[in-house]
Structures are given as C-alpha cells and as structure tokens.
Amino acid sequence: MSTASAAASTSGGKKQRNHFHRRLGSLTFTQACQLLGDEGAKLLRTGAQELAVDFEDVFLGGDLLRVRVPDASVDGGLAIATITLQSGRHRQLQTNCDQCEMPCLHLGAALDYLLQAKSDLGLAQPPDESVPLEHLTASELNQRALAERAKRAVEERMKVRSTNTDRPWTDYIVSSERSGRTYRVAVRSFEPGDCYCSCPDYRTNRLGTCKHILHVKSKVQKRFSSAKLRAPYRRKKVSVGLDYGANPGIRFHLPYRCDETVQEIVALDDQQVITDGRDALTRIEALENAGHDVTIYPDAEAFIQRQLIQARVQQQCLAIRNDVEKHPLRTELLDATLLPYQLDGIAFAAGAGRAILADDMGLGKTIQGIGVAELLARLAEIKRVLIVSPASLKSQWQSEINRFSERSSQIVLGTGAERADQYRSDAFFTICNYEQVLRDLTAIENVPWDLIILDEGQRIKNWESKTSNVIRQLESPFRLVLSGTPLENRLGDLFTITRFVDEDRLGPAYEFFHKHHVVDERGKTLGYHRLDQLRESLQPILLRRTRAEVAKQLPERTDEVIRVEATAEQKEINDSHLSIVAQIVNKSYMTEMDVLRMQKSLLMARMSCDSTFLVDQEEPEYSSKLERLTELLEGLIDDPTRKIVLFSEWRRMLDRIEMRMDQMGCDYVRLDGQIPQKKRGAIVDRFQTDPQCRVICMTNAGSTGLNLQAANTVINVDLPWNPAVLEQRIARAYRMGQKNPVHIYKLVTVGDTIEERLLNTLASKQELADASIDMQSDVESVSMQSGMEDLKRRLETILDPLPAAAVDQSQQRRVESQAETLQAKREKVSAATGQLISAALSLAGELIPSTGDKAPDDQQVAALTERLSQCVDKDPAGRPQLTITLPNEDALRGLATTLAKLLES
Template identity: 55%
Template sequence: ADDMGLGKTIQGVGVAELLAREAGISRVLVICPTSLKSQWKNEIHKFSDRTAQLVMGKADDRAAQYENDAFFTICNYEQVLRDIMPIETARWDLIILDEGQRIKNWEAQTTRVVKSLKSQFALVLSGTPLENRLDELYSVVQFVDGRHLGPGFRFFNRYRITDDKGYVLGYRNLHELRKQLQPILLRRTRDMVMKDLPPRNTQIIHIPPTEEQRFLHSANAKIIASITRKAFISEMDLLKLRQALMMCRMVADSTYLVDKQGPGYSTKLQTLDELFEQLFVEGDHKAVIFSEWTRMLDLIEPLLKKRKVQFVRLEGKIPQSKRQQIVNEFQSDPKCKVFLSTNAGSTGLNLQAADTIVNVDLPWNPAVLEQRIARAHRMGQKRPVNVFILVTEETLEEQLLTTIGQKKELAMAALDYESDISEVDLQSGMDVLKAKLEILLGALPEGHRDESLKREKEVEATRLVERREKMADAGGQLLTAAFGFLSQMLPDSGTAPSTETVTQLRQQLTEAAETDEQGQKSLKINLPSEDALTQFAEALAKLLALRPAT
C-alpha cells in the first residue's frame, strides 16, 4: 500500500520472483485495469526473465490463454467478470490485484467475483486501499485474508462512530486497527522517500462562475436539498438525486455539458486558455490534463489546436491495444506537449515526461485526485511538478475541496504506523451530506470506467457467484443432515455427552468458522489434497446410504 508513484508494479514482480524461488510457484494471475496491462508486461520483461502473456481476443481464445504455461498471465477486471469459468478452472499459485481499490465495495459484482477466486498466495497493490470509508479497507483486506479483521459486524462496531440512525459520524480505536494491520500491510509514504522525489507545488485556482452556471447550479442544488430533507426516499427520488448531483458537477465546468448550447463558453475554459499561454507559449512544459467528462475534453481540444499545441487523448472507449501507443507517444515525442485524459488514465500510468498536472475539475472521490497527480510525480521524475486545481466558486466543487484534508487524515490514521491519531471526526456539513448520499446511492459517481464492460456479462458473473453460494448452502445442509444421522446411529452409551465437552468442541468450531456482514456462519476446512475431498465425499455418501428409507 505504498503511496502512488513509488514503484508498486516492480514490487509485485519482485514478490512473484521471490515466491518462485522460495515456494516453487509457477503460475501467477495479474488482474489490473485495462490501461495498465501493457505496462505490466513491459515491467516484467524489464525486471524479470519470466514469460508473460496478455489475455486478449475472443472468448475461446481467452479461455485457452488461461490454461497455457506462461508464468505471468495478465488480464483486466472486466475480463474476470466475463471469463470467470476458465479462470476458476485454471490453477493459480499467486493472484495479484493491481489498483486493488477496485474491490472496495463488497456488494459490487466485480468484488464478489474477484473474491471467489482461489490461490495459495494473494497480493493486493493499491496506493489508496482506503479512499472514503473504513468499509473499503475491510473489503480489500478480505481478499488477502478473509479472517484477519474478523466478522464485519464486529469490525464496524469496534471502529465506527454512528448516530441513532446509523450514519457514520467518525472513526475510533484507529491505533488498534494500525496494529492489527501490521502483519499484512506494507506502506511507505512519499514523505519517507521525499529525498528521492523532486518538489511538488500545488496551486488552487478559484474561478467565478458565469450567470448561466450560477442559475443551473442553484436549480439542481435545490433539488438535492429538497430530496435529502425527506423522511422517505423513493426510487424516483434517488434517480433525481443522482441526476442533480451530476448536473451540479458538470455545470461547474461548463453549461455546455448540460444543455449542449453553443458556444460552450465558461470562465473555466477562459482560465484554461490563459494557462495554456503560460505553459506552452511562454514556457516549455509537458502537461497531463484531467477531466471527469469526455465532453469537456471536446471543449478543450479547440483551445489546444488554436495554439498549435500537439496532444494525445485517452478515455475509456480507447481499446487496450492502442493505449500503450498513446502513452509512448507522449513520453517519447518532444513535440507532443499534452496528454488529455478522463479518469481512465488516472491510475497506474507512468507519465514522468510531464512536469505539470492540470485538474480541470475535482473528482467525487478525493483519492482519485492523488492518483491523477501521481502519474507525473512518481519515481523516475527528475523535475519539479506543478499541480493546478481549477475550482469554480459557489459550486459543489468548493465543498468537495474541503473534504480532501479530512479523507487524507482518515487514510493516514488507519494505515500509517507512525500516526498518533486514534479518532477521526467527519461531522462537517458536507461529510454528513455525503454519508447520507453514500448510504442512499451506494457508490456515487466517480467518472466513467471503461465502457467495454457489458451488462449481460455482469449478470452472468453474478449468477455464477450466486450458484456457488447456493451450492455452499446445500453443502452445509448436507453436512448437518449427515452429522445428525450419525449422532442417531452411534450406539447409546446410556449417558449424554458432558456439557463441558460439547462446549469445548463448539468453541473450537466457532473459532474455525467465519461470520459475514449479515451474521451468516460458514466453516472453512483446509484439506491436505484432492484425494481427501474424494474420501470426504465417499464417507458422507456411506452415511447417507445407511439412512432408513421413509
């Protein structure tokens, strides 16, 4: 869980190499965002002599690729949803999750499917395992060791501060959590290695809105306020709330994003144009420019073309096969001055050729802001990095800006061993509102993910997970019936087993059992070999065969 830009990919390759030498592993599955697949293969070839393959092509081709003998097999999260059956069939010694915060929401389909994968060893790489709430950290840790943090209900009761309605007001006992995480968490911050990184300068540019922006933002803010004050929130209210939040954030960039009425003028675009004059005419800089919205990138492109600034553009719809070409062009071509990107380029990419990061807008999730900045301010950067954050006054962006410090405080308190923070208070007006919205809406908008993810594949993957859960339930019922019948078949000694013996055995079983967030019990049994599973099934079958017909 090192900070962004400190070389986690290389560490992942190193862990796999170490386990190959010490534990004899030979099959590694790397799951990462689509935009990082080629980068993973390049890093493996640079620092290891192991074979590596990218999973690509049609379904039949991909299924065969999971079975071949390459040491590293590299796929993306969307492929795990589509290819769950061949992935489960293959044998994996080590599974590496890169940008592991993608499984932060335990109710998400991606999380459920990824957590169903089995391997002898597991490694999660993430600069932000905790982005907003402790719930996310709990979900990520479960992939490494499902029992390390204990049952969910006990974890949350210990570390959350809530009001009578269940809203999270803060977190407590974080000194205990840091100690609990030490055996499984390795974290180095930028401050620890700052001597190896050049300075980073951040400038927040406050921009007054146009009258049109004020009017549209105010109208949507009133919708948000009216809905959040309601005692009962209907499905229609949720749709209106989500839409109004999106509108507020888009209007802060330009009213064109909402109504598509030309000429698309906004004071933010005017400020950008002036900044481009400073960066590319008066100076000689290379910049990465981020926006949540592809339509905003459409408005920025003419400003660059007007000044004859050469640029490349990355967004979710760009196929994986072309993404590395875009990165290579920006990194190696001195004439290419700008890397335009949505949040599809905010994680994992190495863009050290840039010495400037421009955040046209603020993401809903403050951790994404750090991920953006870390594209340039990372190991290998030789020049000071300038960061510009454009914030439209009197809008939701100003309120989002105030939450950044608090979210950093929570992450530091939970993850950094040297922290002396034991409690974090989240009771600012914006945080209470966000807590309510997050409970109502689940994961709020964080920008567009890769558009290649198909809804039918999600449904198919969910069905597979649910089928396994039903089979697990049926297995539990089978064991219960078998042990109940065995109890009846054993010769009666005339005396009941001692209460003390039953209590001791039950305590041992309780310690071996796991309890999920809903309080459901499950018993995990480690078997020495595949033959043991067959013997276990045969023994149960014999017990059931003895059962008298009814």
C-alpha cells in the first residue's frame, strides 16, 4: 500500500473529525488559486501540464500533505511541496516549497493533484458552503448542488408509501411535511439517472436526482436485504419518458430481453435522448405497428403533443410575421385595427408557444395578450385561458376583453366554493388575481388550462417568495408573461420569470448564477457577464419593443381607460351620497337648499372614487385608485422618454399622489390655482427643459393657457363633469408643435360608482361641440334645456339604476329618537304659547276700555270666529291649531314684547 493510501485508510474513520482533512476536502479551485497569489490560475494550469505527480509521491498525514514533484531543472531533480494548517487558524492553509521562496509551479502541480484526486485520498466532500457558488468550477458546483439535496433529504420530514412492499424497485408516494405536496418517485436502481420524481426540482436541476429520491433510497437501503438490492430491476416492455439530464429530451427504455426488431426500430442505447417529438412519435408508431406494447409516460406524451402542435402553429405564425403590414388579421382577429407591431407581437408569442412580451408601457400588451388567446383558439383550438393579474387590473382586463373580443369572460369572486365552480366553468377567459392563486391552488390545478397569462409578471420575480413558488406550479401547454419590466433590480428577476415560461431555457438556478454573476469573495454581486449569451438564449421566447422603436406606427393620440375596483369603504361612501342625490332629484320641486345639498353629495361621491381621505381626512386611507396610479407611475417613470402631465380636480389628491412620488424618488413640479402667476413661468420652464423633472401635477385651475409640448403622457386621475374640461387638460400636451405621439390615461373607479356612470355619459355630452365644429358630423339639431332641467336629466342618467344603500340601523334609531324629542318639545312650546296668547288676549280684553261696559256684538264675534276657523287646523286630539306667519324675526320679537307688556299690565 502506498504512503498516501495508508494515510487515507488510517485516517478514514477520523476524517469527519480532522479539521485539516475536512479543509482539504472542501478546497475549491478558486481558493487554490488564491493560495498561489495573483498568478494562481496560471500556476495551477502550467504546473499540471509540465510536472507530473504520481500517487506514490503523495503522503497524507494527520496535519500534513506532502507531495514530491519531479523537476529536472532543480537541484536533486525533486521539489517537496507541503500543505499544512496555520497555527491557531484551523481553516487557513499554509503552503511551502523547499526549492522556491514564492508561489511556484511545484505548488501548482501539488494543488492541482489534490483537486483532482480527493476521492483517491479519501477526502472527497462538498465545497465549503461559505465559498460563493460563482467561484466554483463546474464539477465543484455539481458537488455542492448534490450535497445540498442530500442534506435536505436527511433533515426534512417526509412520509413515504410504497406501491409494492415486496420489492425495492417500484414506485413510491412521497409527501413532504414542509410543503404539503405529494410526488411520485420511481426507483429502478441506485445508479444516477435511473430514478424519477415528479417534483419541479427534479425536472429542472439536471442532476438526475432530488431530495425525495435520496430520501426514498435511504429508506430502501434500510428496509431490504443486500440480496434483494443486488437483484436488478427487470423492465418487461418498452417505455418512453422524459430525460431531465443535461440535455433534456425523449428517452426510450428498452426491456431486459429485447428482440432485434425493437432494437432496430429504436436504434438507440438506453442513455440516448431524442429532442425531436416527431422523430420520437415515428418510432413509437413503428413499434406498435410491429406488435410491441409501448408505455408512454404523461410527461413524454405532453412533450410530444406540445411539439407537434407548436410546429404547426409556428409555421402559420411565421407567415403572419412576414406580412404584418398588410395581413388581414390586423382587422379580422379582434374587434379593433391592430397596429403592425401589435400583430407581430401576437404572432411571435403564439408561435413561441411560451413567451415573454416585454414591450414598454403604453404599447398595448393587454390587447396583444387577448390577441394571442384568440389566435391560439383558431390555430390550436384552445378553450380555457387563465389570466392572473394584480387585483386592481381584473376589471380592466374584462373591459378590454368585452371591447375587443366576443369570447366569454368571468372575474373570479365569492366564497371558496363559488370560486372553485367558477374555475371549472366553460368561460373562455377566467380572470383572477395573484392572491387568489395562493388560496385556490388546488381548484386551479384541477382544471386543464390551455393558456395561462401572467399580467405584470414581475410579481413573481422573487425566487423564494410563496407567490412565485405557487405560480410556477401551474401547468398549461401555452404560457404568456406580460411585463414592461421583467428585470427590475437583479438578473435573478429575469431568471425567475423565464423559469415560468420555459423551465429548461436558462438551466438550473445554480448554473445560471454561476454563469452570469460576478461576485467578491463574500458573495456580494459586483456585476454581470456573458450577457450576450443570455440574450441569445432568450431571443426565441422574449420580445421587447420600446416606444422609440415603434414611434412611426403609433397613432398621434392614444386614449386608454384604466378601470379600478372600488374598495368596500369607498363604495359605502359613494352609495350613501348617491342615495341622497336620488331623493332630491325625484322631488317635484328643488329649493336652493336642495341644490346645495345635492351638490355637496355629488362632490363627496366623486371624491370617494379617488380616496376616502378626501372625504373624512382620516387614516387609514382607502384608495384602490391611488394604488393603481402608483403602479402606473412606476412603470412610466422607468421609461426615460416619458414626460407626464397629471391632473386631479382636488389639491388634496395631488398631496396624496406627491407622497407616493416622493417614496419612489420621482422628481416633479406642481401647478395649481394657489401658485402665484409670477412663479408659474419658472415651474413650467423647469418641466419643459429639465430631463430629471418627469411629472407636472396640476388642477384644472392651474392649467389654463399652458403649452406643454415636452409632455407625451397625460394622466387624468379623475373625470371632470364637462368633456370640454377634459379636452382642455389633454390639449396641454396634445397640440400644435407636439412631435411625439401622446398617450392619455383616464383612471376610473368602477363598481357601480358615480365615476363609472359619468364615464358612460361623457361621450353624449360632446354632442353639441361635435355638431358645431366637426365638419363631418351628421347631427342637424340639438335641443337646449334650462340649467335645472338639464342638470336633472343628466343626474337621472347617471343615477339610473340607483344602488340601494344598506340601512344603518343604529344611525336610523338615533335620528328617529332625536326627531321624536324635537317634536315633543315643539308641541310643548306650541301648547304653552297658545295658552300664553289666550291668556294675554283675555287680559287685553279686560283692560281695553269699552263704552259703557257694553259687551261685544254677538254677530261680530261669530263672524270673526268663522273667519278664524278657516285658518285653524285640528291636532290628533281634535284641538284647534292656529298657525301664524310673521313677516320676519323682528315681528316675532315684537309680538313677544307686546305680550310681555300685556302680561305685566
């Protein structure tokens, strides 16, 4: 036995306790280079090439590795290289060469041998976990990935059930207690690549194993005897499955007794894979025609089926892309005329089958997503599309679907049972939000979706988040991610999003980061490299167009309505105030006080559509519009070409918006009615000329007469009553001298709100202006009504149908009690006053002198009584009530003064 072998055998039982041996075993290529200084990589490479080290020349002791390096150029023809631990630092290695004072080729040869022969020396173990994976070699990276899964296989609790307890080589059902997920593990031997697991990690790690397989193997080794484990698995017939190794593809598994016909048809050994689905299908058909039964596993069947369909779709989509300008689908695919780049994006995504559409904001990713679904319905006969979007965009999606498509759609709402029924329904488009996917994963997984669309796909960018993990579990043959910012902060964002679209495109995570990250010795990211290779990998599945690239295709003006669902708190305020308005409008006659109350309620209803804070000025603030606006602004500001004019009716709403822009670090200016005229010029000039100033916030009062041609985006946070005011806002940017297309956003809070109804009436309000100045108008006459009649007519349109507001029972009882108390007080005062007046008049009758104490004429008294009775009503008790109307407050006081004097007399 060699010295090295003896040392390895004597230390084999101690290597787990020997710090020196563990340090040698975990030594990485990068660390070896660092031991040799700046020329470390060159010394390792040259030393290995020029100086041969034999196994017999190596000695490994308890705290010493000594390597004899033959070198004819030194005295004695031999150099002795040694590696030890530094005193007091058990992890720090120290190197030495008896022939050289500096790091040298001899040490390079010794360290290279150590890296290559760890197994022979009994030292092999995973690289040190403290070493960043980016500093590992491909082999070391693979070792670490395997070690991480082996560790989890031991530490994590799993329940394992065998489908055949009499033999080790069978299928096992494995449930992870950590995730609650259950997978099928097929064990055929202990050799790498001979097992299978249905978990996502096995499909993507390219290791040929996973923690579930390793866990099952450990149990199998303990359960079965050595004799049973030595007996190999005997495959009885041909089976076809997917190989998830370094080159994923179809793999034919041949029976242990394989006749010549099968071998001739398959013409592959057991380790070869086929990446062409059509080729695999041809061989399967030949086997079955020859009378051989073939088992096709579900993953292989789905792979072949998707390839066959995709090949046909891709060919037809390529024909579309070759003629997007004149292709009839520009007008026939949807109920809209698609711009050439939009049809090209639709054909690209449908042709790719699984794609990322990363156009700039405002270029119509939503309509392209709808178009992809429609095109796949025609070319691939898809029937179920799941759209996952932020909650604030669900109504927007349904509105756009109804506008551009005739396909059925539904928004997922209600209880868990109701949502499950909705997922199973026959609607073509099913729209849910990311939070619902977390809650409804089981119900969603039970539906065979044909296409899944992720809107704002950057929501899954965080690889470790629960949302990202759950979304990546969803299955469908076609997938589409819409995101204007697929890479927000880190390269990992793009990797995660791509993983949902195509699991194999960028390889396992550990390989991707190792390939593209540049880090320091502590793992801190310093930069990225090999991005040209990344772009080449993504080119078949990712399409991005900027506004500048398609500017010539864009219309001069694009109007987009962004619908936002009201919160329950906003809806409550809106409904209560609209109920007041409806009661007033239904009156046959409105007083000035009625008009004042109605105007205030309309104002409150409109404010509530923006934010509850505008109404009550209290926290917490409820505003779905503010949340959606923040998302919109973040996307727009990421585009450096955007200059934004932002309008709101209310200064307080601008205050709330500016708080959000401060948080995102956006530079802006403000112009409203309270800004002095002499300061406005400087504010406008800064917006027009300073590229860092991206937004000008305005109210209607501050916008009159301004020309803001630098702006190419107008955001109407809320809608004005008058369409002329809306056009005046837009005209700040969309006017003569504007050289760029202008994008106009109108944010509307929906959910049967006043703002939603107002949107539907704005178009009709434009009738008079169109008839007057539009030379193409065919309107001949427009009826004019009085201001009050016109107001009532418009309100009736907006308020019909009026939502029935829920009655606040406690508030109703409080108001009724107050009313009863007030009425009782009035009756008491009325009775006392009647008695007082009666007494005062009787006293006056006694005091007023009469001629000769003659009594009043009975006929005259009777006549006066008759006339007074005509002015008297009866109360519920039958008592007469006399209502006296006085000309003013002074007359009332005068009456009281007279009565007081009479009483004093």
